[in-house]
Amino acid sequence: MAALPVRRMLRLVVDALYPPQCVGCGRWGDFLCPRCLARADAERPQARCGHCDAAWAGEGFCPRCLPLSRLAAVRAAxxxxxxxxxxxxQLKYGFTRALAEPMAAAMTARLDLSTYDAAVPVPIHPSRQRWRGFDQAAELARGLPLPPAPGRLRRIRKTRSQVGLSAAERRRNLAGAFVYEGPPLSGLRIALIDDVVTSGATAAECAAVLLDAGAAQVTALAFARASYETSLADAPIRE
Ligand SMILES: [Zn+2]
Ligand SMILES: [Zn+2]
Known part of the structure; x- marks a missing residue:
């Protein structure tokens, strides 16, 4: 009889003790039940910008895309x-690490991952990772069927909240916040992974660093896209 790997066995024990509960409707069985996923799919605006994937009913690309030109595109599930x-x-503040797996699976089912060579998660500052115990973008990246890049991005300084900052202020706030460490990314098409993309300023800054490290192109892939008109209360705190 083949023994189950220890990790998988522990996982079964933990799952038995804490069966997943849907974050949407509270039903037991899945973290994201099929019904809530279908509802989330229906909430995605049909008309979106072809470049940044934000809600946009106008012709061509939306006017907010200009500062995101270093990104090949933004795509969100x-x-x-x-x-x-x-x-x-829940993933960020509820400390539900196991939630990253079904979230990554939902991204895989909705985003075309065939055109990327490697995944790079947007890093959080080490002090925040210590506090939370894990990095949510790294957890999502781990759950995607993409190989990790040969090196990693590191956040070398804390940035203040982007909420309420103009586009120019966001760029200044983020300049020099990230470094790439590792072998050159020579010609690789990079999927830059994050949980939420809002202004895209963080992703664009990471993309500039990865392109300097040799990447052929960088596309931001997110679990969710916050379109621009979010109220202050809706704004994700990470960016
Ligand atoms: Zn549900
Ligand atoms: Zn756009």
Missing amino acids: FEFTGVARRAVH
Whole structure:
């Protein structure tokens, strides 16, 4: 009889003690039940900008894309609202590490991952990771069927909250906040992974660093896209 790997065995024990509960409706069995996922799919606006994936009913690309030109594109599985928003908050502040797995699976089912060579998570500052115990973007990246990049991004200084800052202020706030450490990314098409993309300023800054490290292109892939008109209360705290 083949023994189960220890990690998988522990996982079964933990799952038995704490069966997952849907973050949307509270039903037991899944962290994200099929019904709530279908609801989240329905909440994604049909008309979106082809470059940054934000809600946009106009012609061509939306006017907010200009500062995101270093990104090949932004792609998100869901709108940052309803169950998707609750999942992000639960992952971030509810310390539900196991939630990253079904969230990554939902991203895989909705985003075309075939055009990327490697995944790089947007890093959080080490002090925040110590506090939380894990990095939510890294957990999402781990759950995607993409190989990790040969090196990693590191956040070398804390940035203040981006809420209420103009585009120029956001860029200044983020300048020099990230470094790439590792072998050159020579010609790799990088999927830059984050839980939420709001202004895209953080992703654009990371993309600039990865392109300097040799990446052929960088696309931001997120679990959820916060379109621009979020109220202060809706704004994710991470960016
Ligand atoms: Zn549900
Ligand atoms: Zn756009």
